[in-house]
Amino acid sequence: MVEKISTAGKPIQCRAAVSRAAGEPLVIEEIMVAPPMPREVRIRIICTSLCHTDIGIWKLKDPPGMYPRIFGHEAIGVVESVGKGVDEVTEGDTVIPTFISDCGECEDCKSKKSNVCSKLPFKVSPWMPRHESSRFTDLNGEVIYHFMFVSSFTEYTVVDVAHVTKIDPSISPSRACLLSCGISTGVGAAWKTANVEAGSTVAIFGLGSIGLAVAEGARLCGATRIIGVDLNPDKFEVGKMFGVTDFINGGECGEKSVSQVINEMTGGGADYCFECIGSASLVNQAYFSCKNGFGKTVIIGVARPGSELGLSFHDVLHGGGKSIMGSMFGGIKAKTDIPILLQRYSDKELRLDEFVTHEIQFNDINKAFDLLLEGQCLRCVIWMDKHE
């Protein structure tokens, strides 16, 4: 057997799905991936899945849209090499990259109350977070931009160690990768951000992967009534798998608003309302579907840049103790909470399998975009080809 030559410290040539223009199919091409700088980790991606946020930014012609770019931020991989100053992980470790940093050093990361790292704050940046440069070039030497500090639509990527969580390698990668973004975001929103109490009523606007993950999280927290709102009636059957108990077709409420219907069904509003689409008007509906006095409205969906909430002063004041807040990555601290969620999956408490509705090869990555745009899938897992 030929001994494997170490690639550590050298650039790697590999295949990536490059987005060269807004809204156009990705092109599989050979690229160069530079070695990791200090505090960085180079990862061989095993598999990755498509998330709506990739699509949202992929469609943008103007910043934060930037081209050429390597999208993808929900993934799992194996460490190929590490840069200086990295002790947490080593070559061969199985890791999950996350778009949110968990540096462990700043006030936010040290606090139990916050998951928004202030040392490497979240932004839709074209660069690596710490050194604000790119590790990717195409074969013409042209810089290729990063996406959300992960860029997983490539055989190899470079990720800052604050964005890397080492995990148990025995978990099936097409399940574990879901905790890199979508399922963690949804489950966390119920578990961490809202801290859903047992016996409560929850309303979820939008039953995509995120909304269904919120339902799953609410179910695990012991919510007894989980109302799902969607325009697609098929989502009810799908939703039942994740704990949805009641369904409202947002397009069939007649003259009533969805919030009126929910207020009637619940006798005054749900305890927690989650907006999982990214629509300011739905955020309003969610707020008004929430019990006055102590309900929590949680915004998870990513709206168009600049879009305003449009709540009135009066609405907020008269909601009394009812509160509204956003949830980034479900309020989850990647390095402590992802292993907890993986354990709950292994213990057969947390459902992950049912989120994966499609699996394809890397060459067919554009099919994943088609499926998600047509609303025909939950998570489509994209497998990188194996390397010997």
Place this chain on the structure above:
Amino acid sequence: MGEKTSTAGKPIQCRAAVSRAAGEPLVIEEIMVAAPMPHEVRIRIICTSLCQSDVTYWKMKDFPGIFPRILGHEAIGVVESVGEDVDEVTEGDTVIPTFMSDCGECVDCKSKKSNLCSKLPFKVSPWMPRYETSRFTDLKGEVLYHFLSVSSFSEYTVVDIAHVKKIDPSIAPNRACLLSCGVSTGVGAAWRTANVETGSTVVIFGLGSIGLAVAEGARLCGATKIIGVDLNPDKFEIGKKFGVTDFVNSGNCGDKSVSQVINEITGGGADYCFECVGLASLVQEAYACCRKGWGKTIVVGVDKPESKLSLTSFEVLTSGKTLMGSLFGGLKAKSDIPILLKRYADKELRLDEFVTHEVRFDDINKAFDLLIEGHCLRCVIWMDK
């Protein structure tokens, strides 16, 4: 001495300060106060104080402004008589009326988590809450409208039992009456709504009576830095009495916004920001200087009904900040007012310093002048004995 004839069950003729037109001085005139209906209590007012919300609705030409009306909602009195089905209080009891209902029967009143009674929900109504009628008429028989279910600018008023709390009569009435609205609202916003943690940093926009009561509440909760924001520099000295540790003159920030200044002073934002003026633009400033990750912005002030908050979805999504309102400080009148009165009696909660002026009922319009000119905190209006 002649035996006092009981007035129970009969209409009472007495004096009231009637607001007959938006923004015009109140007129002291004789009115008739009907006997209480079931679940109602007729109260002889001892003293009452003016609150900015009275002024707001006194100025309002269109609904929910409505005239002729008896304003006033912060007060203390003695029960003169009760309607049927009232067991909680009886003639002679000292009581505090509240604009917020605490019926004790609905899901909200029974829950620890909410103070928004759903049986008799809060609204700026011209009527009594349960029967939607008025107990007041002038001597021509014309209906006079109620205000916030209290209407305390009158020698006698009628209040629903859900809005009445019996209290210890030994506490000075010109202190106890403050817990009927303003000081409870402010202290409660810090204590109950925000649940301010020991050692935290608090910012208060607007150092009127409400804002100063928030400071007092935050101080009692153990906040270590209490930043007061106001246009009037005199408010700092006053604020110190209530626990304000730092002052920002919002008119003196130069090129910077108030929130920028506060973010600098606090190194990234405060744990809790309270808006106590009633301006959407200030709510936005408050949100901008509450700390990302865990900061809470609490809206306490009252703005015009149509005023919109301009916050982007992206900011709310990514900041980790919470936005909420606070009505009556999140307090449940019947359980929390006695707690606050006891804390005053135990010399923990300050009330005395809120009363900067005292006038007689005949001079009630002076109270309006003082508050509008920003020259007072609470002006207590004493009914004649």
